[in-house]
Amino acid sequence: MNSIKIFFSCCIVFGFLSCSEDDPGKYADYLVARPLTITLQEFKNGVEVVSPKPIAESGKIYAYQDYIFVNDKFKGVHVIDNTNPASPRKVAFIKIAGNVDISVKNNFLYADSLTDLIVLDISDINNIQIVNRLQNVLRDNVVWPLEADIFEYDDWGNPDNVLIGWEVVTERRLIDEVPQRFEDVMMANAAENSVGQGGSLARFKIVADYLYAVDSHSINIFEISDLANPVDMEDVYAGFDIETIFNRGDQLFLGSRSGMYIYDITEPSNPSFISEFQHGTACDPVVVDGDYAYITLRGGNGCGATESGLFLVDISDISNPSLTASYPMEEPYGLGIRDNKLFVCDGSFGLRVYDTTNVPDLVALQHFEDITTFDVIPLQEHLLMVGEETLYQYSYNDVSLELISSMSLN
Known part of the structure; x- marks a missing residue:
C-alpha cells in the first residue's frame, strides 16, 4: 500500500487531524536517496561543449591561467573567464557524464567520465x-550516500542504464514504513610546463609528465608526455577509502577516511609507500606546507566520526608522521595554505583564516560567516573559493582578506 492510500484510509478511520503529516507519532523527516541515471548510449555520447548554463550542484574548483573551472557534480564543468576577477564571466559548459575531477597541462584538459578518461584541447x-577518450581505465567513483535513510529506485541493475550519481532530499514519511524499505534496499545492494591548480578535494594531480588519479583503493597512473595520447600505466594499490591527492616535490599525500598515506614518486611510474598517519574514520582532505600536513576531518554525513576538526601533523620525519595539535571545526571541507595563511572551508559555518607563522600555534585572523564554503585555491594574487552555487574571490593583504567579487553560478 503506498503512502497516499495509507493516508486516506487513516483519515476515514481516525479523522483527518490524527493522520496529518505533522503528527510526530506517525511521521518523521528522512533523507531519501534516488539514483541519477542516463542510458548507456547517452553515456557513450556524453561529452559535448555547449553554451553556459546554470549550475545544478557546485563541486570542485580548478584554476588554469585566466580561467576557472567549476565542476557541476556528475554533469560536467563550467568554464569561467577570469581575466578580470572583479567581473568573471561564464564562457562555456563542458558536458561530461559522471564527471567530478579535472586537471590541465599545456592547454590539454583531462577529465573523468565514470570509468573513462577524457582528453580535451x-x-x-x-x-x-x-x-x-580512454575507456575503462578508471575505477567508478560513484559511491552510495551513506547518510541516506532510504534508497529508492525502480529499475536498479538495468544494463541499459548507467548510474552517474545520487540525489538526496529530505522527505516526510510514515515511520512504520521506513525500516522495511531501508532493509530491503540494503539487502538488494551488492617548454615550461603550464599546469593548473586544483583545491584540496582533488582526486587528479599532474606532476611533470604523469597524471595521478586516485580512486578508493588505488593510484591510477597515466604517462602524458604526448599530451593528446595518455598511456595507461599499471595501477598501484594504496589503501582504503582514499578521497584526495596532494603533491609536494617527489611526494604524494593521499587523504583517506582512515588517515593520510605518503608515497614517493622519485620513480614516477611506480609510486612507493613511505608512511601513513592514522586517525578516526572521517572525510579527509590534506594540504602540506613545510614540516606540517594540515588535515580536516569532517564527522557525520556517513563519514564515520561524530566530531570534526583540523589536525596538524608533523612530517619533519617523513617516515614517522605524528599528530602535533588539533583545532575544533563544525563541518570542514577543503583547505589551502599560502604565505603563512591557512584557509579552511567550514561548510555552512563559513571560511576561517589562520596565521601559521608560529605553527603549530595557529592564530585566528578572520571568520567569514553567513556563507557556505566548499573548496578553496590560494593563488599568487588572490583567493578563489566556491560555495553553495557561488564563486567568491578575495584579495590578500598582510592581515586580512577583502572581497573582490562574488558570482552566482546559477
Missing part, C-alpha cells in the same frame, strides 16, 4: 575540442 577556449 582547450587552447582555443571558444572552440574546445575532444581529442581522446
Whole structure:
C-alpha cells in the first residue's frame, strides 16, 4: 500500500487531524536517496561543449591561467573567464557524464567520465575540442550516500542504464514504513610546463609528465608526455577509502577516511609507500606546507566520526608522521595554505583564516560567516573559493582578506 492510500484510509478511520503529516507519532523527516541515471548510449555520447548554463550542484574548483573551472557534480564543468576577477564571466559548459575531477597541462584538459578518461584541447577556449577518450581505465567513483535513510529506485541493475550519481532530499514519511524499505534496499545492494591548480578535494594531480588519479583503493597512473595520447600505466594499490591527492616535490599525500598515506614518486611510474598517519574514520582532505600536513576531518554525513576538526601533523620525519595539535571545526571541507595563511572551508559555518607563522600555534585572523564554503585555491594574487552555487574571490593583504567579487553560478 503506498503512502497516499495509507493516508486516506487513516483519515476515514481516525479523522483527518490524527493522520496529518505533522503528527510526530506517525511521521518523521528522512533523507531519501534516488539514483541519477542516463542510458548507456547517452553515456557513450556524453561529452559535448555547449553554451553556459546554470549550475545544478557546485563541486570542485580548478584554476588554469585566466580561467576557472567549476565542476557541476556528475554533469560536467563550467568554464569561467577570469581575466578580470572583479567581473568573471561564464564562457562555456563542458558536458561530461559522471564527471567530478579535472586537471590541465599545456592547454590539454583531462577529465573523468565514470570509468573513462577524457582528453580535451582547450587552447582555443571558444572552440574546445575532444581529442581522446580512454575507456575503462578508471575505477567508478560513484559511491552510495551513506547518510541516506532510504534508497529508492525502480529499475536498479538495468544494463541499459548507467548510474552517474545520487540525489538526496529530505522527505516526510510514515515511520512504520521506513525500516522495511531501508532493509530491503540494503539487502538488494551488492617548454615550461603550464599546469593548473586544483583545491584540496582533488582526486587528479599532474606532476611533470604523469597524471595521478586516485580512486578508493588505488593510484591510477597515466604517462602524458604526448599530451593528446595518455598511456595507461599499471595501477598501484594504496589503501582504503582514499578521497584526495596532494603533491609536494617527489611526494604524494593521499587523504583517506582512515588517515593520510605518503608515497614517493622519485620513480614516477611506480609510486612507493613511505608512511601513513592514522586517525578516526572521517572525510579527509590534506594540504602540506613545510614540516606540517594540515588535515580536516569532517564527522557525520556517513563519514564515520561524530566530531570534526583540523589536525596538524608533523612530517619533519617523513617516515614517522605524528599528530602535533588539533583545532575544533563544525563541518570542514577543503583547505589551502599560502604565505603563512591557512584557509579552511567550514561548510555552512563559513571560511576561517589562520596565521601559521608560529605553527603549530595557529592564530585566528578572520571568520567569514553567513556563507557556505566548499573548496578553496590560494593563488599568487588572490583567493578563489566556491560555495553553495557561488564563486567568491578575495584579495590578500598582510592581515586580512577583502572581497573582490562574488558570482552566482546559477
